Amino acid sequence: MTAPVRRASVFAVVCTLTLAVPLGGPVVGAAIAAVVILGALAVTDGPLFDLLAYPSDYEDGRLYGLITFVLAAVALGLIAVTTSMSITVFVGTALLVGYGNLAAQLARRRTDHDVVIVTAFCLVAATAGVAGQAITHVLTDGAGALESVTSTLPVMLFLGAGGALLAALLRDVLLSQDDPIVMLSVGLLCWLLAELEPTHNLLAIVAALAVTIALGYASYALETASIAGMLTGILLGLLTIVLGGYGWFVVLISFFAIGGLSSKFRYEQKTTLGVAEDNNGARGSGNVLGNAAVAIVAVLGYASSSATLFPGDPDPTLFLFAFAGSVSTAMSDTLSSEIGSVFDTPRLITTLEPVEPGTDGGVTWQGEVAGIVGATVVAGISYVLFPEVTAIGAGIIVAAGIVGMTVDSLLGATLEGRVLGNQGVNFLATLSGAIVCALLVLSFAVFG
Incomplete structure (x- = not known):
C-alpha cells in the first residue's frame, strides 16, 4: 500500500468519526475532534507522522494537512448544529470527501487515465455521501428511520451526486491538499440544494444523472471539453x-453543443491566426462557468422563488427570462467570436479601425450575423419549450443576446487584459444579457 493510499485511508476513518455527532451528540463529536487535533499537534516525526503527512507538512514538521482537514469538519459541524443545515448533510459531506479521496488514490495505483480516476472518485464519493445521510437518519429517527430513508432517498441521491461532482471539480482545479476547502464548499452547496426542497422521485433523479453524464462524457470524447469542463457541464x-x-x-x-462545435470551425485556420482555443478547442471549467454561471444563478433563483425562500415572492418567470437572456448572450458571443475570427479585417468596436485578428473587441460583420443567428436559435427553442415565452418574449431574448454580445465586445476593447480576464468579460456580458431580458419582460408586463 502506497503512502497516499495509507494517508487517504486514515483520513477516511477520520471522516467516519463524524457519525459520533448523530450517535452521541455535538459534544461527543467536538471531544473526538479535539483529541485528533491535539494528537496531530503532538506528532512531529516518526512512522505515524510519515503515515499522515502531506509532502508540504515535512517543511514545517507539523501535520497541518490533517489539522486543517479536521478544523474544516468542525466548522461544517458547527454550521449544522447552529443553523438550518441538517446533520445528515454534514455527515454525508464528510464521508463523501473522505471515501472519494480514498477511491481516487486506489484507482491511481492501477491507472493514470484521468477519466477513470475521476469516475472512481465520483462513484464512491456519491455512494458514501448517500450512505452517510442514510446512516444518520437511522441513528436519529429511531422507529421511523426506514420510512425517513425511503422518502428522502431521491434528495439524498441528488445531494450525493451533486456534492461528488463539485468535489471532483474542485480537486481537479485545486490541489489534493485543499480538501478542507473542498469539504466546506461541498457542504455549503448541499445545504443550499437541500433548502430548495427538490420534489423529483428517484427515477427522475437517476434519469437526470444518466442524461447529463452521457452528454458530459460525449463532450469530452469529442474534445469539446476538458475533464474540468466535463465535470462542470455535468454538474x-x-x-x-x-x-x-x-x-x-x-x-x-x-x-x-453548438458553442463547442463552433470552436472546431476552421480550427487549423484559427491556429494559424493565433485565435484558436487552447487544448484543441476543449473548453475548461473557467470557460464553462464564465458563460453559464449567470444561467445557473437564474435556475437557483427560480427554484428559490418556487420554494418561497426569496422575500417579496418574486415572479419565477423573471428568472426564466434572465436564464434565457444569459444563454442567448453566451451563444451569440461564442458564435460571433468563433465564426467571425476566421474572416479578415476585423474592426475595433469602439473606433471601427481595422485591427489584427484576435484583438479583444475586434468584430466582423460575419461574426455579428452569426451572433444574431445564435441568439435567434436560443429564442426559438425557448419559444417552443416554454408557454411563458410568447412571440414578443422571443424577440426580447434575441435583443438581450445582441445587447450582451455587444457588451462583451465593448468590455473586450476597453477593459479586457487590463482590468478583466476573458472569463470575467464573459460573466459580465451574460449578466448584462440576463438583466436586460428580465427588465424588458418586466417593462412589457407593467406598461404593455
Whole structure:
C-alpha cells in the first residue's frame, strides 16, 4: 500500500468519526475532534507522522494537512448544529470527501487515465455521501428511520451526486491538499440544494444523472471539453434539470453543443491566426462557468422563488427570462467570436479601425450575423419549450443576446487584459444579457 493510499485511508476513518455527532451528540463529536487535533499537534516525526503527512507538512514538521482537514469538519459541524443545515448533510459531506479521496488514490495505483480516476472518485464519493445521510437518519429517527430513508432517498441521491461532482471539480482545479476547502464548499452547496426542497422521485433523479453524464462524457470524447469542463457541464446540467426542468436543460445544452462545435470551425485556420482555443478547442471549467454561471444563478433563483425562500415572492418567470437572456448572450458571443475570427479585417468596436485578428473587441460583420443567428436559435427553442415565452418574449431574448454580445465586445476593447480576464468579460456580458431580458419582460408586463 502506497503512502497516499495509507494517508487517504486514515483520513477516511477520520471522516467516519463524524457519525459520533448523530450517535452521541455535538459534544461527543467536538471531544473526538479535539483529541485528533491535539494528537496531530503532538506528532512531529516518526512512522505515524510519515503515515499522515502531506509532502508540504515535512517543511514545517507539523501535520497541518490533517489539522486543517479536521478544523474544516468542525466548522461544517458547527454550521449544522447552529443553523438550518441538517446533520445528515454534514455527515454525508464528510464521508463523501473522505471515501472519494480514498477511491481516487486506489484507482491511481492501477491507472493514470484521468477519466477513470475521476469516475472512481465520483462513484464512491456519491455512494458514501448517500450512505452517510442514510446512516444518520437511522441513528436519529429511531422507529421511523426506514420510512425517513425511503422518502428522502431521491434528495439524498441528488445531494450525493451533486456534492461528488463539485468535489471532483474542485480537486481537479485545486490541489489534493485543499480538501478542507473542498469539504466546506461541498457542504455549503448541499445545504443550499437541500433548502430548495427538490420534489423529483428517484427515477427522475437517476434519469437526470444518466442524461447529463452521457452528454458530459460525449463532450469530452469529442474534445469539446476538458475533464474540468466535463465535470462542470455535468454538474450544471444536473442542477438545471432537477431545479428547473428538461426545457431549461435543452436551452443550456444547446449552447454547450453548438458553442463547442463552433470552436472546431476552421480550427487549423484559427491556429494559424493565433485565435484558436487552447487544448484543441476543449473548453475548461473557467470557460464553462464564465458563460453559464449567470444561467445557473437564474435556475437557483427560480427554484428559490418556487420554494418561497426569496422575500417579496418574486415572479419565477423573471428568472426564466434572465436564464434565457444569459444563454442567448453566451451563444451569440461564442458564435460571433468563433465564426467571425476566421474572416479578415476585423474592426475595433469602439473606433471601427481595422485591427489584427484576435484583438479583444475586434468584430466582423460575419461574426455579428452569426451572433444574431445564435441568439435567434436560443429564442426559438425557448419559444417552443416554454408557454411563458410568447412571440414578443422571443424577440426580447434575441435583443438581450445582441445587447450582451455587444457588451462583451465593448468590455473586450476597453477593459479586457487590463482590468478583466476573458472569463470575467464573459460573466459580465451574460449578466448584462440576463438583466436586460428580465427588465424588458418586466417593462412589457407593467406598461404593455
